[in-house]
Each structure stands twice: as C-alpha cells, then as structure tokens.
Amino acid sequence: xxxxxxxxxxxxxxxxxxxxxxxxxxxxxxxxxxxxxxxxxxxxxxxxxxxxxxxxxxxxxxxxxxxxxxxxxxxxxxxxxxxxxxxxxxxxxxxxxxxxxxxxxxxxxxxxxxxxxxxxxxxxxxxxxxxxxxxxxxxxxxxxxxx
Numbered sequence: 001x002x003x004x005x006x007x008x009x010x011x012x013x014x015x016x017x018x019x020x021x022x023x024x025x026x027x028x029x030x031x032x033x034x035x036x037x038x039x040x041x042x043x044x045x046x047x048x049x050x051x052x053x054x055x056x057x058x059x060x061x062x063x064x065x066x067x068x069x070x071x072x073x074x075x076x077x078x079x080x081x082x083x084x085x086x087x088x089x090x091x092x093x094x095x096x097x098x099x100x101x102x103x104x105x106x107x108x109x110x111x112x113x114x115x116x117x118x119x120x121x122x123x124x125x126x127x128x129x130x131x132x133x134x135x136x137x138x139x140x141x142x143x144x145x146x147x
Contacts, residue, residue, distance in 0.1 A: 005133040007101035014125035015093045022091035025066045041118050053097040062097040080120050101131045
C-alpha cells in the first residue's frame with residue numbers, strides 16, 4: 001500500500017459534557033460516550049456526513065480528548081450554563097476530524113450549520129482550519145476518483 005499526503009481541512013468542535021461523563025471517561029469507561037445523548041448526536045452527525053473523516057479505507061475517523069472549557073458570560077447572553085459576570089468551567093469533549101480541502105465553501109458552511117443546529121451552547125466553539133496535509137492510501141484515493 002502506498003501512502004501519500006492529501007490536502008484537508010480540520011474541523012474541531014468543543015462539546016460540553018456532564019461531570020459524570022467526564023468522570024467515567026477519565027476512568028477509562030469508553031461506553032460513557034454511548035450513554036451521553038449530546039455526544040451521541042455529534043457522532044451520529046459524523047456518521048451521516050460522508051465528507052467527514054475519510055482516510056483511505058477508513059471512514060468517519062475522529063480524534064477526541066476530554067478537558068475543560070472556561071468562559072465568562074457577558075450581559076445580553078442566554079447561557080445554557082453559567083451566570084452573567086462569573087467565570088464558568090465546563091467539562092468538555094473536544095472532537096476533531098478532517099474533510100477534503102476541495103469541499104466548496106457553501107458545503108463547509110452547511111456542514112458547520114448542521115453542527116451549530118445540534119450543539120447545546122448559544123455560541124459553540126467550532127474551529128475550521130485552512131488546508132493541511134494528512135496521510136491517505138493511494139488505492140482508495142483512486143477508487144474515490146473513479147466513482
């Protein structure tokens with residue numbers, strides 16, 4: 001199998017999780033992801049979006065980490081968590097995947113909008129990078145180009 005680099009863009013989503021889910025993940029219980037409705041909706045969106053996470057013969061690829069997100073709610077906000085003027089710390093699932101750099105901007109905007117529509121925060125943290133290079137198998141690339 002030949003490995004080559006292909007141009008992609010990174011999509012990173014910060015998703016709040018309950019303390020219980022964070023605790024279970026920290027203890028090595030990966031089933032915690034299956035029982036968290038928010039994470040399940042995010043992973044279902046990945047599965048339903050073929051443009052995300054393609055690495056040769058591997059589909060729906062993502063990386064994740066658990067951490068904490070901090071913020072202070074400003075006047076005029078309608079927060080899901082926290083109160084105006086106070087620092088809030090939220091356990092957070094950080095989800096990272098990639099999509100082909102050739103995806104046009106309207107498609108990228110539609111993809112981000114689908115995430116915004118299911119995200120629990122008023123203003124979700126969603127990062128979309130510029131082009132990067134990642135490894136992919138040549139065989140699958142040729143198959144995709146032919147279809």
